[in-house]
Amino acid sequence: MNIEKGLFYTKDHDWIKIDGNQATIGISDYAQHALGDITFVELPGIGKEIKQQETLSTIESVKAASDIYAPLSGKVIKVNEALNETPELINTSTYNEGWIAVVELDKPSEKENLMDATRYEEYLKTLE
Numbered sequence: 001m002n003i004e005k006g007l008f009y010t011k012d013h014d015w016i017k018i019d020g021n022q023a024t025i026g027i028s029d030y031a032q033h034a035l036g037d038i039t040f041v042e043l044p045g046i047g048k049e050i051k052q053q054e055t056l057s058t059i060e061s062v063k064a065a066s067d068i069y070a071p072l073s074g075k076v077i078k079v080n081e082a083l084n085e086t087p088e089l090i091n092t093s094t095y096n097e098g099w100i101a102v103v104e105l106d107k108p109s110e111k112e113n114l115m116d117a118t119r120y121e122e123y124l125k126t127l128e
Helices: 031-036 109-115 117-125
Strands: 013-018 024-028 039-040 054-061 065-069 072-079 101-105
Touching: 024 031
Parallel strands: none
Antiparallel strands: 013 024, 024 101, 039 054, 054 065, 072 101
């Protein structure tokens, strides 16, 4: 599994890259492997207020549909429109071109509830 350093992770296999009071959200390499070929991404609406652990979006794959949960609370300020035409970007570039949304953070202190890359890697070992 590819785990990107410098990101934070949830037990639901979502990642978040924090840059000041904004953060980019996507799903981990582990999650995209588990889902298989991604066929559709329901992007959140711009301006949507989200709370930590609430549903941010939904991803459909050849295997299943899965809710994506917000790693941190905030307001959606940007979405990855490229996923409308090319949802498989999540499979091919999950940490770069396959991001889902950018959120303006309400409570950066919620980061304490997340795992850094090392802790996430340890967590994945418990799932094997």
